[in-house]
Amino acid sequence: GESVGLHLPTLSVQEGDNSIINCAYSNSASDYFIWYKQESGKGPQFIIDIRSNMDKRQGQRVTVLLNKTVKHLSLQIAATQPGDSAVYFCAERGGGSYIPTFGRGTSLIVHP
Amino acid sequence: GAGVSQSPRYKVAKRGQDVALRCDPISGHVSLFWYQQALGQGPEFLTYFQNEAQLDKSGLPSDRFFAERPEGSVSTLKIQRTQQEDSAVYLCASSLAPGELFFGEGSRLTVL
Numbered sequence: 001g002e003s004v005g006l007h008l009p010t011l012s013v014q015e016g017d018n019s020i021i022n023c024a025y026s027n028s029a030s031d032y033f034i035w036y037k038q039e040s041g042k043g044p045q046f047i048i049d050i051r052s053n054m055d056k057r058q059g060q061r062v063t064v065l066l067n068k069t070v071k072h073l074s075l076q077i078a079a080t081q082p083g084d085s086a087v088y089f090c091a092e093r094g095g096g097s098y099i100p101t102f103g104r105g106t107s108l109i110v111h112p
Numbered sequence: 113g114a115g116v117s118q119s120p121r122y123k124v125a126k127r128g129q130d131v132a133l134r135c136d137p138i139s140g141h142v143s144l145f146w147y148q149q150a151l152g153q154g155p156e157f158l159t160y161f162q163n164e165a166q167l168d169k170s171g172l173p174s175d176r177f178f179a180e181r182p183e184g185s186v187s188t189l190k191i192q193r194t195q196q197e198d199s200a201v202y203l204c205a206s207s208l209a210p211g212e213l214f215f216g217e218g219s220r221l222t223v224l
Contacts, residue, residue, distance in 0.1 A: 034212075043116070043203050043215030044155065089154050098143065099168060100213065102154035 012109045019080045021106045023073040023090035030094035035064060035075045038105070039086045047075070047088075077108075085110045114138075116216035118204050124222045125194045133189045133219045137206030144187050145213060146179055147203040155203055161187060194223045 013019050025033075031052040036044035050057045050064045050073075057064050063076040073090050087107050091100035117136040125131050137144050143162055147155035148171075157171040163184035172179070176194075181187040191198055201220045205213040 041217070043205070043217050044213075045215070046212045049212070098162075099145065099157050099160055101157065102147075104154050105152075 009104070010107045010109065012111065013080050015080060015082060015110055015112050017080055019075075019077040019084070019108060019110075021075045021077075021088050021090075021108065023075075023103055025071050025073065025090075025092050025103075027092060027094060027101075028071070030092040032093045033064070033066060033073050034091045034093070034100060035062075035073075036089045036091060036102075037084075037086045038089065044089060044102075052094075080108075080110050082110045082112050084108060116204055116206055116214055118202075118216035118219050120219055121217065122220050122222075124224065126224055127195060128193050130190065130192045131194055131221060133191075133202050133204075133221070135187045135189070135204030135206075135216060137185065137187070137204070138208075138214055139185075141206035141208050141214070142184075143207045143209070144181060145205045145207075146187070146189050147205065148173075149201045149203055149218070151200075158189070158202075191221070194221075196223050199223045 034049040035047040037047050038044045048059045048062050048064050050066050055066050061078045065074045087105045089102050089105045091102045093100045119134045145160050146158040148158055149155045159179045160168040161181045164181050176192045178190045199222050201218040203215055203218045205215040207213050
C-alpha cells in the first residue's frame with residue numbers, strides 16, 4: 001500500500017558537520033511534506049514543510065529538498081549541534097486529506 | 113496555556129481496565145488529531161476532529177477505542193478493556209487550519 005519510509009534508521013555525525021536525513025514516499029497524490037523533530041519524552045515539533053510545487057525550501061540551518069521524479073525527500077541540517085540530536089520524521093499529506101502520515105523516523109546522534 | 117496540554121503524562125493500567133486520556137488543544141484551533149506511537153515507531157493516525165465533528169476515525173484499532181470532543185475544544189480518548197498491545201504513547205495535536213500541527217508531549221500508557 002501507500003507508505004512513507006526512511007532509508008537510514010540511525011545517523012551519527014560530529015558536531016559542526018552537515019547532516020542529511022532521507023525519506024522516500026510512494027503516494028503519488030502527496031502534495032505536502034513536513035519534517036518533524038522529536039526529542040526524548042516530547043511530542044514531534046514542526047521543523048519545515050514544502051509543497052509539491054517546489055523542489056527546495058530553506059529555513060534557519062535547515063533545507064528541505066523534494067525530488068518528485070523519484071519520490072524522495074531530504075532534510076539537510078547545516079553545522080549540526082548536539083541540540084539537534086533527536087528522532088526526525090518525515091510526514092506527507094495529499095489527495096485532499098488533512099491528515100499527515102508519518103514515516104518510521106531516523107535517529108540523529110551528534111557527537112561533541 | 114501556550115501549547116497543547118495532555119494528561120495524564122503517564123498511566124499504568126491493569127489489563128482489562130478502562131482509561132481516559134485528555135487533550136487540551138491550543139485555544140482557537142479548529143482541528144484536533146490523535147495519534148498512537150509505539151516504541152521506536154512513527155506516530156500512527158487514530159482519529160481527527162474539526163470542531164466537535166469527528167470527521168475521520170479510520171485509524172482507531174478496535175471498537176474499544178472511542179474519542180470525543182463534545183464542545184469543540186477539549187478532547188478525550190477512551191480505551192475500554194485495555195490490552196497489553198495498547199501500550200504506547202498517545203499524542204494529541206491541534207492546528208488552526210490545514211497545515212502545521214502542534215503536538216502535545218503525549219500520554220504514555222503502560223498496560224500490565
